[in-house]
Amino acid sequence: AQSVAQPEDQVNVAEGNPLTVKCTYSVSGNPYLFWYVQYPNRGLQFLLKYITGDNLVKGSYGFEAEFNKSQTSFHLKKPSALVSDSALYFCAVRDTARGGYGQNFVFGPGTRLSVLP
Amino acid sequence: SQTIHQWPATLVQPVGSPLSLECTVEGTSNPNLYWYRQAAGRGLQLLFYSVGIGQISSEVPQNLSASRPQDRQFILSSKKLLLSDSGFYLCAWSEGQGAYEQYFGPGTRLTVT
Numbered sequence: 001a002q003s004v005a006q007p008e009d010q011v012n013v014a015e016g017n018p019l020t021v022k023c024t025y026s027v028s029g030n031p032y033l034f035w036y037v038q039y040p041n042r043g044l045q046f047l048l049k050y051i052t053g054d055n056l057v058k059g060s061y062g063f064e065a066e067f068n069k070s071q072t073s074f075h076l077k078k079p080s081a082l083v084s085d086s087a088l089y090f091c092a093v094r095d096t097a098r099g100g101y102g103q104n105f106v107f108g109p110g111t112r113l114s115v116l117p
Numbered sequence: 118s119q120t121i122h123q124w125p126a127t128l129v130q131p132v133g134s135p136l137s138l139e140c141t142v143e144g145t146s147n148p149n150l151y152w153y154r155q156a157a158g159r160g161l162q163l164l165f166y167s168v169g170i171g172q173i174s175s176e177v178p179q180n181l182s183a184s185r186p187q188d189r190q191f192i193l194s195s196k197k198l199l200l201s202d203s204g205f206y207l208c209a210w211s212e213g214q215g216a217y218e219q220y221f222g223p224g225t226r227l228t229v230t
Binding site: 034036040041043044045046049089090105107108109110 | 123154159160161163205209218219220221222223224227
């Protein structure tokens with residue numbers, strides 16, 4: 001079965017410092033990987049996705065993520081954090097071996113990012 | 118461009134009362150539609166998904182039901198709410214069967230008292 005882990009419940013970083021939010025996954029086929037951000041009492045916003053090709057994916061708001069097949073990871077990164085980046089971040093995976101529709105989208109438990117001024 | 122709407126934004130209902138939450142999508146045709154529940158500001162639980170009008174699949178047996186009366190309309194309902202139905206309900210849409218990401222609505226905060 002496919003699964004996603006976000007090993008850190010909370011990440012704190014100082015404004016201007018680089019940030020990393022970790023994600024590891026488990027699938028039987030090839031993964032499609034996604035990152036979302038959620039601000040309080042709002043819906044999830046799509047940040048970026050990895051389908052195939054270049055392992056470094058660039059997305060919205062200066063975020064990027066690196067796909068590492070050997071480590072089954074897809075960590076979210078940003079070179080310089082902003083206070084406004086403080087939010088809840090979700091990693092998600094689709095297992096291509098399962099086919100079907102988006103019901104096979106599995107979300108991680110979320111990581112709360114706090115950027116301190 | 119595509120947009121997704123949900124209403125109401127917040128709802129407070131007594132135990133045993135009925136529920137109807139609505140979701141509509143604009144700017145696309147034949148989307149896949151989803152209802153999720155998010156408890157305590159954390160993980161998402163997929164409740165229902167639909168690949169077409171009148172086609173509903175349930176992921177979790179529960180007190181809720183869903184309907185899709187029109188191509189871009191998705192409704193979440195209950196005949197009698199339970200305290201455990203409280204949570205943040207999110208509607209989402211995606212295209213086709215491929216690698217397409219899901220796009221989420223603004224959500225409905227439901228409190229059952």
